[in-house]
Amino acid sequence: MSTTAIPTNTKWWNGGRSPFNASYGKVMMWYFLMSDAFTFGAFLISYGTIRFSVNHWADPNQVFNAFPFAGHANLPLAFVSLMTFILIFSSVTMVSAVHEGHKMNRKGVEKYMILTILGGLAFLGCQAWEWTHMITGDHAVLVNGQIEHWGTTVTKNPWGAHVMHEGQLVSTPGPIAFGGYFFGITGFHGFHVFSGVIINVVMLIKTRLGHFDQRGHYEMIEKAGLYWHFVDLVWVFVFLCFYLV
Amino acid sequence: MSSNVSSPEITHPPEHASGTGRIWKTFWLLSLLTVIELALGYFLYLQHGKLSYGPVITTKLVIAALTLAKAYYIVSIFMHLGDEIRNMIMTIVVPLLLFVWFIAAFLWDGNAWKNLRNTDAGSRPATTEQVQQHAPAAVDNHDKK
Numbered sequence: 188m189s190t191t192a193i194p195t196n197t198k199w200w201n202g203g204r205s206p207f208n209a210s211y212g213k214v215m216m217w218y219f220l221m222s223d224a225f226t227f228g229a230f231l232i233s234y235g236t237i238r239f240s241v242n243h244w245a246d247p248n249q250v251f252n253a254f255p256f257a258g259h260a261n262l263p264l265a266f267v268s269l270m271t272f273i274l275i276f277s278s279v280t281m282v283s284a285v286h287e288g289h290k291m292n293r294k295g296v297e298k299y300m301i302l303t304i305l306g307g308l309a310f311l312g313c314q315a316w317e318w319t320h321m322i323t324g325d326h327a328v329l330v331n332g333q334i335e336h337w338g339t340t341v342t343k344n345p346w347g348a349h350v351m352h353e354g355q356l357v358s359t360p361g362p363i364a365f366g367g368y369f370f371g372i373t374g375f376h377g378f379h380v381f382s383g384v385i386i387n388v389v390m391l392i393k394t395r396l397g398h399f400d401q402r403g404h405y406e407m408i409e410k411a412g413l414y415w416h417f418v419d420l421v422w423v424f425v426f427l428c429f430y431l432v
Numbered sequence: 433m434s435s436n437v438s439s440p441e442i443t444h445p446p447e448h449a450s451g452t453g454r455i456w457k458t459f460w461l462l463s464l465l466t467v468i469e470l471a472l473g474y475f476l477y478l479q480h481g482k483l484s485y486g487p488v489i490t491t492k493l494v495i496a497a498l499t500l501a502k503a504y505y506i507v508s509i510f511m512h513l514g515d516e517i518r519n520m521i522m523t524i525v526v527p528l529l530l531f532v533w534f535i536a537a538f539l540w541d542g543n544a545w546k547n548l549r550n551t552d553a554g555s556r557p558a559t560t561e562q563v564q565q566h567a568p569a570a571v572d573n574h575d576k577k
Contacts, residue, residue, distance in 0.1 A: 193444045193517065197443065197444070199517075199519055204441060204443045205441035205442065205443070206519050207516065207517060207519050207520035207523070208442055208443055208444055208446075208516070208517045208519075208520070209441070209442065209516060209520055210441050210442060211441060214520070217513075217520075217524055218523075218524075221524055221527060221528065224528065225530075228531055228534065229534075232534050232535055232538045232539075233538070235535070235538065235539050235542065236538045236539060236541060236542035236545075237542065238542070239539050239542030239543045239545075239546060240542040240543070240545035240546045240549070241546065241549075242546065242549070242550065246480070248473075248476075248477040263474070263477050264470055264473055264474060264477070268466070268470055271466055272463070272466070275459065275462050275463065275466065276459075278506065278510050279455060279456075279459045281510075282455050282509075282510045283452065283455060285512075286448070286449075286452060286455065289448040290448075290450075409512075412510075412511075413511055416506055416507075416510045416511045417511070419506060419510075420503055420506045420507065420511075423499055423502050423503055423506065424499065424503070426499075427469075427495065427496060427499040430473070431469060431470075431472075431473045431492075431495050431499075432473075432492045432495060432496070
C-alpha cells in the first residue's frame with residue numbers, strides 16, 4: 188500500500204539517492220534471494236531433466252502416503268499438506284511481525300516473531316519425521332530374483348516399476364537418482380528453514396533488547412522477513428515438483 | 433507514517449497500510465489455491481493408470497500454473513515487491529525470465545535422452561566393428577565415414 192505519493196517526474200538516476208527507493212541492505216537481500224532462486228532452480232531443473240529421461244519414476248502418492256501415528260494407513264498428500272500449511276501460516280505471522288514493525292510496536296513484533304519461530308520449528312520437526320520414515324521404512328523389492336526390504340536412501344530406491352513374482356506384484360529397484368534428489372533438495376530447503384529460524388531468533392533477541400527502537404526503525408525485521416518468505420516460496424516449488432506431479 | 437524513515441537513500445518513504453486485511457486476504461487466497469492443487473493431485477491419484485497422457489499432463493500443467501499464482505502472491509504481497517518502484521521490480525523479475533528457457537531446454541533434453549534410451553540408437557554396434565569382421569582395412573573404412 189505504498190508508492191502513493193511518489194511524483195512521476197522523480198529523477199531516479201541523477202545520483203544522490205537510491206534509484207530503487209530502497210536501502211542498500213534491502214536491495215542486496217533481494218539480489219541474494221534472486222541468486223538463491225537460481226541455485227534452487229538449477230537443482231529442480233536438474234531433477235526434472237533426470238526424471239524426464241527415465242521411463243519409470245517413483246509415484247509420489249505411493250511414496251509419501253504416511254502420517255505420524257497413523258500406522259500403515261494410506262494417506263497420500265496428507266502430511267505434506269500439513270507441512271505446506273505450517274509454512275504458509277508462518278509466512279502470515281512473519282508478515283504480521285513486519286507490519287507491527289512499521290507501527291513501531293515492539294510487543295507485537297515479539298509476539299509474531301515467536302509464532303514464526305515456532306512455525307519454523309514445527310516444519311523442521313515434520314521434515315525430520317518424514318526423512319526418518321523414508322530412510323527406515325522397509326519395502327519389498329525384487330533384487331536378482333530375491334525379495335529384499337529396502338528403505339529410501341541416496342543409494343537405494345525401492346520405488347521402481349512393478350513386476351509379477353511368484354503370483355504377487357512386487358516392486359523393482361528404481362533409479363537411485365530419486366533419493367539423491369529428494370534428500371538433496373528437501374535437505375537444502377530444510378537447511379534454509381533452519382538458518383531462517385536462527386536469523387529469526389537473532390531478530391527476536393535484538394527486538395527484546397530494544398535495538399530497533401533505538402535505531403528508530405524495524406527494517407531488519409523486514410529483511411529477515413524477505414528471507415523467511417523466500418523459504419516459503421521455495422517450498423511452494425518443492426511441493427509442486429516432488430509431491431504433486 | 434514517515435516517522436520511521438529507515439535510510440537516507442529512501443527518497444519517498446512508503447506509506448504502510450494500517451490494517452491487516454490484505455495479509456489475511458492473501459492467506460485465504462494462498463490456502464484456496466493450495467486446496468485446489470491438492471484436489472487436482474488427489475484426482476490424479478484416484479485416476480492413476482486410467483487416464484491417457486493428455487489429461488494427465490494438462491492437469492499437471494494446471495497445478496504448475498496454480499503454483500506460479502501462489503508464487504506471485506507471496507512475492508508481491510508478503511514480500512512487498514509489488515509495493516516497490518518499477519526500477520526495483522524489473523531488476524528482480526527480468527533476470528528470472530532466464531528460467532523460461534532453462535526449463536524448456538532442459539526438460540526437452542531429458543525427454544530426448546529418454547527417446548534415445550528407448551531406441552537402439554545408443555546400443556547400435558559401431559560401424560568399424562562390423563567392417564572388421566570381414567576386412568582388416570578397418571581404419572580406411574572409418575576414415576571414409
